[in-house]
Amino acid sequence: MDIDARIKRRQRRTDGxxxxxxxxxxxxxxxxxxxxxxxxxxxxxxxxxxxVFDGQLPPNAYVSGPFGSGKSxxxxxxxxxxxxxxxxxxxxxxTSTRAATPTAPGFVYVDMRETTSEFAFYHRVLDExxxxxxxxxxxxxxxxRNRLHDLLGQSRTGIVVAVDHVCGxxxxxxxxxxxxxxxxxxxxxxxxxxxxxxxxxxxxxxTATSIxxxxxxxxxLVDVLMTRASVGLTxxxxxxxxxxxxxxxxxGNAHDALAALFVATDRATRDERTRLTDxxxxxxxxxxxxxxxxxxxxxxxxxxxxxxxxxxxxxxxEERTSVTETTEAISSSPSVxxxxxTVKRFLYEMAEVGVVExxxxxxSNDKGRPPSRVELRFPPTAFxxxxxxxx
DNA sequence: GATCCACGGGAATACACGGATG
DNA sequence: CATCCGTGTATTCCCGTGGATC
Numbered sequence: 210m211d212i213d214a215r216i217k218r219r220q221r222r223t224d225g226x227x228x229x230x231x232x233x234x235x236x237x238x239x240x241x242x243x244x245x246x247x248x249x250x251x252x253x254x255x256x257x258x259x260x261v262f263d264g265q266l267p268p269n270a271y272v273s274g275p276f277g278s279g280k281s282x283x284x285x286x287x288x289x290x291x292x293x294x295x296x297x298x299x300x301x302x303x304t305s306t307r308a309a310t311p312t313a314p315g316f317v318y319v320d321m322r323e324t325t326s327e328f329a330f331y332h333r334v335l336d337e338x339x340x341x342x343x344x345x346x347x348x349x350x351x352x353x354r355n356r357l358h359d360l361l362g363q364s365r366t367g368i369v370v371a372v373d374h375v376c377g378x379x380x381x382x383x384x385x386x387x388x389x390x391x392x393x394x395x396x397x398x399x400x401x402x403x404x405x406x407x408x409x410x411x412x413x414x415x416t417a418t419s420i421x422x423x424x425x426x427x428x429x430l431v432d433v434l435m436t437r438a439s440v441g442l443t444x445x446x447x448x449x450x451x452x453x454x455x456x457x458x459x460x461g462n463a464h465d466a467l468a469a470l471f472v473a474t475d476r477a478t479r480d481e482r483t484r485l486t487d488x489x490x491x492x493x494x495x496x497x498x499x500x501x502x503x504x505x506x507x508x509x510x511x512x513x514x515x516x517x518x519x520x521x522x523x524x525x526x527e528e529r530t531s532v533t534e535t536t537e538a539i540s541s542s543p544s545v546x547x548x549x550x551t552v553k554r555f556l557y558e559m560a561e562v563g564v565v566e567x568x569x570x571x572x573s574n575d576k577g578r579p580p581s582r583v584e585l586r587f588p589p590t591a592f593x594x595x596x597x598x599x600x
Numbered sequence: 601g602a603t604c605c606a607c608g609g610g611a612a613t614a615c616a617c618g619g620a621t622g
Numbered sequence: 623c624a625t626c627c628g629t630g631t632a633t634t635c636c637c638g639t640g641g642a643t644c
Contacts, residue, residue: 345604348643554634578615579616
């Protein structure tokens with residue numbers, strides 16, 4: 210061990226030991242660059258994308274798999290690498306003035322959680338393709354479409370667009386997506402990613418290939434947890450046995466497993482411990498609702514809705530007995546300057562998409578329609594910490 | 601002047617329940 | 623007894639407005 214490292218360790222001791230080395234790599238919504246143990250799926254994706262390496266465009270495809278199976282992790286990582294690769298070999302799109310011929314297609318990743326309108330969709334695709342920033346005001350949707358046509362008209366090989374989080378119960382619906390692609394030139398191929406089985410979605414009427422991602426096997430999930438812990442936590446913080454417990458409970462859902470690790474870590478940090486204990490893990494598991502909504506979806510909500518949630522997670526149970534009371538409590542907070550009407554509407558809208566759930570109260574004491582209270586469909590500790598880290 | 605979108609505000613509709621009505 | 627009605631809430635739906643930007 211060299212001198213620097215020794216000194217650093219002494220320094221750290223004076224700071225006091227710390228559990229978390231790197232929150233970013235511990236976050237359940239972050240995808241690491243090399244997802245572990247997904248080799249076979251990666252191979253099938255590459256098989257599908259194979260024409261790309263001859264400068265051709267692959268047909269449309271659909272990737273399906275259950276919640277937490279690592280679909281987004283693989284596709285984001287793969288597209289990031291492919292885009293890097295093709296940027297190196299291509300010149301036209303990025304310089305966009307000279308009519309040189311690109312030798313490889315471009316790659317664009319679009320997350321439909323963050324893409325709530327036609328405008329946002331075209332905006333996102335265009336923004337990925339050009340260097341200069343694309344204005345998000347004062348420009349019409351048609352303008353965006355036209356610019357994309359101009360741009361892609363110069364490209365012989367075109368682009369492949371990965372469209373993540375399609376066709377869930379409340380995502381953009383399939384027809385809308387097909388329409389949006391219909392607005393683009395023909396040298397655009399898409400790779401849609403969603404939870405529905407291929408035969409449950411109309412998207413597969415437009416695809417040549419379907420690729421299935423299975424849930425994680427237990428041992429893989431243990432590895433995923435240990436990998437994250439080794440990057441994000443201090444040495445020996447996560448016992449192998451505890452990782453196995455989390456994996457058993459998570460039943461193949463990597464999102465929930467990572468959320469549990471995150472919440473358990475938060476608890477241990479609060480107690481100023483440097484190792485996770487049984488009870489940390491128990492408490493974490495206890496806190497994660499089942500079924501839960503992806504924290505990624507929660508953190509993709511508009512800022513003011515997240516603000517409302519941030520207040521919501523700190524309310525006392527008494528303040529959550531009805532939507533009306535919850536609304537009062539939230540909008541009376543000094544950090545919220547939304548009207549009560551808006552707060553209430555936000556709560557209903559978030560219940561609609563499954564971020565929270567309305568539960569009708571059992572006792573309909575008074576007159577009128579019985580109220581319902583709002584319950585979280587995500588682990589509050591995880592959201593609180595992730596939200597605060599971003600502020 | 602144009603564009604998009606988030607907000608605000610409120611109207612319309614749904615629901616529960618007790619009491620009136622046929 | 624079955625159904626309707628009125629009242630009080632809860633929930634959904636819709637549209638105009640205004641900020642930010644080109």
